[in-house]
Amino acid sequence: MKFSYLFYEPIPELSELDRRMQHLASLGYHGIELSAFHPLPYRVDEIAELSRKHQLPVVSLLSGWSYSAEGLCLSSPDAAVRARAVQRLIDYARQAARLGAVVVVGLMQGLRKDESDEGRAQESIAQCLKEVAAEAEKANITLVLEPVNHLQVGFNHTADEAAVLVQRVGSPALGYMLDTIHMNIEERSLLGCIGAHGPRIRHFHLCETNGGPFGSGNLDFRAVLDTLRDSGYQHFVSIKIYRKLGWEEGSRQAADFLRGSGADF
Numbered sequence: 001m002k003f004s005y006l007f008y009e010p011i012p013e014l015s016e017l018d019r020r021m022q023h024l025a026s027l028g029y030h031g032i033e034l035s036a037f038h039p040l041p042y043r044v045d046e047i048a049e050l051s052r053k054h055q056l057p058v059v060s061l062l063s064g065w066s067y068s069a070e071g072l073c074l075s076s077p078d079a080a081v082r083a084r085a086v087q088r089l090i091d092y093a094r095q096a097a098r099l100g101a102v103v104v105v106g107l108m109q110g111l112r113k114d115e116s117d118e119g120r121a122q123e124s125i126a127q128c129l130k131e132v133a134a135e136a137e138k139a140n141i142t143l144v145l146e147p148v149n150h151l152q153v154g155f156n157h158t159a160d161e162a163a164v165l166v167q168r169v170g171s172p173a174l175g176y177m178l179d180t181i182h183m184n185i186e187e188r189s190l191l192g193c194i195g196a197h198g199p200r201i202r203h204f205h206l207c208e209t210n211g212g213p214f215g216s217g218n219l220d221f222r223a224v225l226d227t228l229r230d231s232g233y234q235h236f237v238s239i240k241i242y243r244k245l246g247w248e249e250g251s252r253q254a255a256d257f258l259r260g261s262g263a264d265f
Contacts, residue, residue, distance in 0.1 A: 001225060001264055004031030004059045004238045005251050006205065011035075014042040014050075021054040023248060027255045028265060031059040033238045036092045036103070038066065044098045051099070058099040059236040060144075060203055061092050064107035074128040075110035075121040075155065082128055089132040089143070097139035102203055104177065105129070106146035112154040121155055126168050133171035144177040144202045149185040157186045159197045179205035179240070180219055191227045198231025207240040213250065214241070214257040222261050 005024050011017045011034065024032055034047075051057050066072040072085035085108055096103045115121040129143070136143050147162040156162050162176040178194065178201050187193040206224070209217035228237070241250035258265045 001229065002030040002236050003258070003265055004033050004236045005029050006033040006238045006240045007247065008035055008062070008242055010037035010065060012041055014046055017047065018050055020247070021050050021056050024251060025054040025056050027251055029056065029251070029255070031057045031236050033060040033062065034058055035065050036061040036063055036095065037069070038088060038091065040095070044095045048099055058101045060102045060104055060238065061096050062104050063089060063092055067107040067110065072108060073110035073114050074108050074125045075115040076124070077115055077120070082124060086128050086131045090135045093132065093136045093139055093141055093143065097141045102142045102144050103136070104144050104146050104203065106148045107153060109153050109155050114154065118155070122165070125155060126165060129169045129174060130171065133169055133173040136173035137171060142173055142175055142202055144175045146177050146179060147182055147186065149182045157182070159183070159187065159193050163197070163200070175202035177201050177203035177205070179207060180224060181207040181209060181211055181240070184209045184219070191223060194224065194227045195231055198228055198233040201233065203235060204228065204233065204237050205240045206237050210243065212241065212243040213245050214254045216244070221258065221263070225263055
């Protein structure tokens with residue numbers, strides 16, 4: 001397994017990104033997952049230089065900031081909003097191409113308050129993703145759709161639903177991923193879902209069932225990682241902790257917990 005650590009909030013200062021990368025590398029992490037934001041106050045090439053310095057690749061760019069901070073939404077009934085959302089994702093795809101990262105699309109699908117009609121929403125999301133995927137193909141990068149639970153996103157909550165949308169778009173540049181906290185809410189069987197979809201997914205988030213420190217909820221980490229490995233999954237596992245611990249303590253706690261659980265960290 002190759003483990004990365006996820007940062008939900010943008011990191012606006014390059015010196016701080018440098019410090020965080022150094023910390024993660026010292027703990028034995030294999031990668032870092034960043035939140036994309038706009039405008040980027042430093043050059044993408046400078047991020048790539050830090051990745052080489054710390055031997056810590058940027059494995060993924062999260063796009064959700066552009067929904068919460070900019071209101072950019074793929075299901076919006078406003079064509080101008082959808083167009084800006086598409087362009088922002090294309091911008092992120094171009095950044096990802098220079099970093100060798102994937103781009104995660106989850107929150108930008110929007111909520112039911114953005115578009116209450118399921119059919120119209122799915123059509124808009126699919127059409128927007130077709131446009132972004134066409135550019136992603138040119139840049140030779142992968143977009144991944146994240147199935148997010150129904151409390152946070154209005155559409156495509158399960159792995160099966162994500163797979164259907166990916167098939168509908170029909171681009172080799174669009175895949176999908178799994179996240180244990182969302183699976184715990186939406187899937188009938190968490191391990192069954194991993195076993196069924198593991199060979200096809202392109203990214204994976206490992207998160208405790210309560211979003212907090214590893215071991216504070218009821219996720220069977222050993223079973224999850226064993227099932228993921230046995231499924232044939234060969235990409236990064238990104239550690240996500242967003243409650244109760246700051247990133248420094250959280251990254252250390254997760255690394256210690258996984259080593260103590262017998263994971264090949």
